[in-house]
Amino acid sequence: MKITVLDGYGTIGGNKILVEEKNEIIFLDFGMNFSMYGRYFEEFLKERSRRGIYDLWMLGLIPKMNIYRKDLITDDLIDEVSSKKRLNIKGVLVSHAHLDHVGNIALLDENIPIIASPETLLILKALADVSRGGMGMEIPFFKVRERDGYILKTGNYSQRPVFSTDRINDNARDFISKVHAKRKDVEKKELSYLEEFNTHFDIIPHRVDHSILGAVGYIIKGDLTIAYTGDFRLHGLYASYSRDFISLAKDANILITEGTRLGREEDVNLSERDVYNNALRIVEEAKGLVVADFSARNFERLQTFKEISSKTGRKLVITDRDAYHLYSLDLYDNSNRLKDLIIYDEKSSRENEWEGYLKNNIDNEWIDPFHIGKNQEDFIICFSFYDINELLDIRPVEGSVYIYSSSEAFGEEDIFSFERLMNWIDYFKMRIEGIEVINDEITFKKGLHASGHISEDELYETIQRIDPDYIVPIHTQNVEWFRKNFPEKLREIKNNETLEI
Ligand SMILES: [Zn+2]
Structure with a gap:
């Protein structure tokens, strides 16, 4: 089994993790890295969507791999993208609908499905409907771009395959599968369920508590077992979800965990x-x-x-x-x-x-x-x-x-x-x-916000309880904390590095 961190090491947000085994690849989230993005862009200086992924590719804001929608690749980028190996990506497991976890999914090849909880799918769909354009928001629908040399023009809608981790009633299902726009020519794909998802991995989603509804962590079983927390906490209203996830994750070989709050001075666990x-x-x-x-x-x-x-x-x-x-x-x-x-x-x-x-x-x-x-x-x-x-x-x-x-x-x-x-x-x-x-x-000032993330002490206890063989930290600026507390278990995978076990 190979785990590659494409983005999200040593920083908060932009999670893009690649898990590979038996020639099958799945992504754990494919988020937008706001701090990297902010190095070049601001409110009135953004990537030029008429150039597809070109700007993001050039600036290194997305991984330079052959994994993107063909209609977002302009003539002058085709050779460079196709010189990279085409990977067999089975799907993206989405932990929750925050943009630092999902914000770049819409750029991925249109045949790559997303797997997410019903609430996450609904939030993403509603977000796509209300957003004023922008490539990153187009989930599950996107406007197919028509290539006109160096420029892309927008055409009709298409839809990415979607798998829900849980049952959805007809009304909600209908909402996700309906595009609210004037030009309605949509090549519609039916929403599917996780059990229909074709992979040799055994994927077990479980709800966790976070500052947005529908957050899940994943247990991924191949030759080894991975537990991926996504973003989670133990002091929120639905803390029992997180506790159940922790029980489920017990004895996983590899724990990929967030550590957002580690090392924050005067950190108080406000409810x-x-x-x-x-x-x-x-x-x-x-x-x-x-x-x-x-x-x-x-x-x-x-x-x-x-x-x-x-x-x-x-x-x-x-x-x-x-x-x-x-x-x-x-x-x-x-x-x-x-x-x-x-x-x-x-x-x-x-x-x-x-x-x-x-x-x-x-x-x-x-x-x-x-x-x-x-x-x-x-x-x-x-x-x-x-x-x-x-x-x-x-x-x-x-x-x-x-x-x-x-x-x-x-x-x-x-x-x-x-x-x-x-x-x-x-x-x-x-x-x-x-x-x-x-x-x-x-x-x-403290007192008016309860964090969406687990506290330092509770993360320590969580790791003790799960007792994994290896810990891979992500979504934290404080890898040092893991070096200090779990030196034997820690496996640091820096961006673009691969751990093979
Ligand atoms: Zn989050």
């Missing part, structure tokens, strides 16, 4: 309840508008603010994009996540197809910025930094608060300037909680 209590106090004292900034796909956090809003007599407003995500997940488990939520009516000049679909399928109240502006103390709005220009319409009154309650790890989901956020906050004369500026340095 979602702590976040609730701290945020509640802030909202109770707020005089005007409350803006809560957190990843829309952190559904536990959404629940936290839902409780806070009912406790403080405010109403919770979410964006239509977030509502679309909740709607898609409700199709799967009928949890009624949209209950009592108000949807922000962003005044757009043209209604997107998915927006029309959402309006037709839910009966929530919609509210525009001017109505919120008149009664600011009645609302908590779930906005991210990218929605902040909407506040120009709402005009926050004195006493309004911006609660930053978002991911602690820079580079896991996106890169943006906190400085720019602070300029907006200054402009609106709002109070910000969760971020502090001390001597011109931006620091994060």
Whole structure:
């Protein structure tokens, strides 16, 4: 058995791990490496999608292998790509829908299937529908590019094969297999289940707890057994999932584990309840508008603010994009996540197809910025930094608060300037909680975010309990911790290195 780390060693995010045995290859995640990406790109300087994978290939932001969609390879790159050996990749096992784990999958050869949990598939599909173009978001549908020399033009839709780790009802299945766009010529592929996936590996997915729904770890059995944690934690609402995964992983030969929080100074294992209590106090004292900034796909956090809003007599407003995500997940488990939520009516000049679909399928109240502006103390709005220009319409009154309650790890989901956020906050004369500026340095105040990742102590115990022969660390900036604590078991696989056992 061979394990190659293509990306994700010594850094947080960008997991791309290749497992090979008996001439079959599977990928464990194929994420986007935000910190590498950020070395060259920013908001208005991005890869040119008309050049397909060319920019990413040249800059070394994706592995230089012959594994990509042919329609994304321009004339001037064909020779270089085809000079590499064509690999027999059976599929990508997706751990969860964070972009540092899935963000580059859409670039892979269209015949390479993805294997993921139903929630992950729904989140990815909803994300693809609401995103404004961009190659990385096209899962499971993508627009086939037509080659016109050095330039690619977009054509009709096609779909990548998809395998679900669990049963899905017809409604959710239909949502995943339907493309919401005007030009609907789709070569449709039916969604399949993991047991139909053809490989000599025995693949056992198991749910783990993380800051997004649908996260799984995988046990992969070939001649040896690998346990891959993905991102996980033991202090969240669904910690029992992670504990069961750990039992299942017991005595695996190779443990591939994350270590996001290792070596962080003053690391506190804050629970979602702590976040609730701290945020509640802030909202109770707020005089005007409350803006809560957190990843829309952190559904536990959404629940936290839902409780806070009912406790403080405010109403919770979410964006239509977030509502679309909740709607898609409700199709799967009928949890009624949209209950009592108000949807922000962003005044757009043209209604997107998915927006029309959402309006037709839910009966929530919609509210525009001017109505919120008149009664600011009645609302908590779930906005991210990218929605902040909407506040120009709402005009926050004195006493309004911006609660930053978002991911602690820079580079896991996106890169943006906190400085720019602070300029907006200054402009609106709002109070910000969760971020502090001390001597011109931006620091994060503890108390308003519970990590999606396992703590140092709990990771130590987890490794003891699984007791693998070898440990391969990934998704951590602190490999040193493994060198210190598990010197005998540690097998460091640096990027582009292979471990053969
Ligand atoms: Zn994650």
